[in-house]
Amino acid sequence: AEYVVIACGVWSPRIAEMAGANIPLTPAVHQMADVGPIDILQQSNAEVAYPIIRDMDTFCYERQTAGSMEVGSYAHRPIFMHPNDIPSNEESALSPTELPLTQDDFDPQMEQAIELMEMLGDAEIKYAINGLLSLTPDAMPVLGETPEVKNLWSAAAVWIKEGPGIAQLVAEWMTYGYPHLCDPHSSDISRFYPHEKTEHHIYARCAEHFNKTYGIVHPREQWASQRNMRRSPFYAREEALGATFFDARGWERPQWFASNAKLMDKFKDxxxxxxxxxxxxxxSPISNAEHLxxxxxxxxxxxTAFNEFDFTGPGALGFLQYMCVNNVDVKVGGSVYTPLLTPGGGFRGDLTIMRLGEQHFRVITGAFDGGRDKYWFTRHMPTDGSVTFTDMSSSLCTIGVWGPNAEKTMAKATQNIDAEGKLVAYDVSQANFPYGSVREVLIDGVPCWMFRISYVGENGWEVYTKMEHGLRLWDSIAEAGKEFGIIPVGMGVYAVTGRIEKGYRLMGAELESEYNPVEAGLARPKVKSADFIGKAEYLKARDEKPAAIMCTLEVLDHTSKSGIKRFPTGGNEPILTKDGERIVDAKGRxxxxxTAGAAPSLGKYLLLAYLTPEHAVEGNELRVMYMNELFPVRVARVGSQPLFDPTDARMKS
Known part of the structure; x- marks a missing residue:
């Protein structure tokens, strides 16, 4: 067959392995018992007369099946089985996925069910099993074409309630090259990095999240298991500075630093x-202090969690032109920001590209996007050998240096070799080193690439070097910046407060395949002549009135009914009209x-959201629903213009 879809539940990893692919899931026990007969249910004379009950405190559910009640639990200890150990039909008393109940695990759950529904205590357990279902390391399905084998697709780790919708999504994806139904990035099989597909990682993460199946998980919740898998060369310095680390696909990334707590007195308000x-x-409020x-x-x-991909060879330029929306044919030492699109014109990627040579391009993409972007690029690469792909992500580390004193810091830190072979200070002024340019320099003898760009709205650079030079680079920049008040800054600033003040979009948040560059405010005045993936639909979108527009909103009043101030977390909270009605665009979105976060420089709390054109009007008042309460918000900006430094003077002058 030209195409094969693996939709084999707990057997999916075994089938994939036959073809040389890896579907990262484990069969896991879910205990269930059929209790009955129950008089009140039999009297209803219906297959289902009572609603399903979920007891979130005990992680159990009760569901009517004619005259009986099914009791299921996610509260017992995690019990896993290797796919190769699933018994055959001949070995199974019932079916291969219906194993004998381990009574000791189920007894506490049954007692809790009886406490909730006393009628269960008078009935018998007619049928009870350790049923097998599929779990993945992040509790999401595993969908899409496998990175290892072309035309081999996965539709695995799909539970029954999601089955019809996911079947439609995968069918659309295979037919059109992208799903119409919704953006699949959180379920895309290519999201996983190699260490996340090992049995050790799968079992550890599944053991951690199994008992959270009915739990309440915070949008910012951090994993406790499988930590310290990937560390930057700066880790020891960051740990000594009291960093609180968040997990980013295995990387330990500082979110804020306890060493900066003293700054909270300076920026108390x-x-x-x-x-x-x-x-x-x-x-932590420390993030706001770091920001200011x-x-x-x-x-x-x-x-360092960035992913860096090098493309070299005579076909590299033409290939990247076809993959990217914006013009990649910039001068050597230049760069371009560009989206990647699906064939339908929605977002597939969001990245920057540096041109390091006539036939040498370096793609920079985010920590959470590397797997998907790597798959997308390599799947489309020409087969004639004209393009060579090299994943540099484990070879390079990166430090961002930003702020009004960034130029002074880097002027002190950098050197170069002049025409006479002498080591001299490097001119890092905007005149010699303009925004968007890349230069090779020495920093305390360390060979580096300095890329003048900013995701936080401040003058400065991303500085790249090889991993083995990383610690020396950190120490050198820290020493050079000491007299200018340099501090370590966490991702709470880079990914939230600095970004939201500038209205910068994030892949997987503002940028999804359901939306296009016109709606996101990222359409440039002209479209390049070269063909690229999604161009036809993109041109069509440019000629039409957008169904939605990305906007920046400010929260006007945080006070809840209880009198406590509340702060939306950016967990998909609904934006409603002043009357509390849903806002739905012409495409049903x-x-x-x-994204939600503080804007410390502005003294505001901001939200990013797509609004319909009639609601996307500056000054328009709306509501955000958070914890089942409505809070007033106002449209502060429509489109891409930010609230902070709208002319980009701080970055480019």
């Missing part, structure tokens, strides 16, 4: 704690928060 524990969870100190002086950010 902007660093107030959040009263409600939920809003304060996985957050960076805006005032200079900060350094660990960006609901307005929701894509």
């Amino acid at each position: 902007a660093c107030q704690p959040r009263e409600h524990e939920w809003d304060a969870r996985w957050w 100190q960076m805006r005032e002086s200079v900060g350094m950010v660990d960006l 609901v307005s929701r928060v894509t």
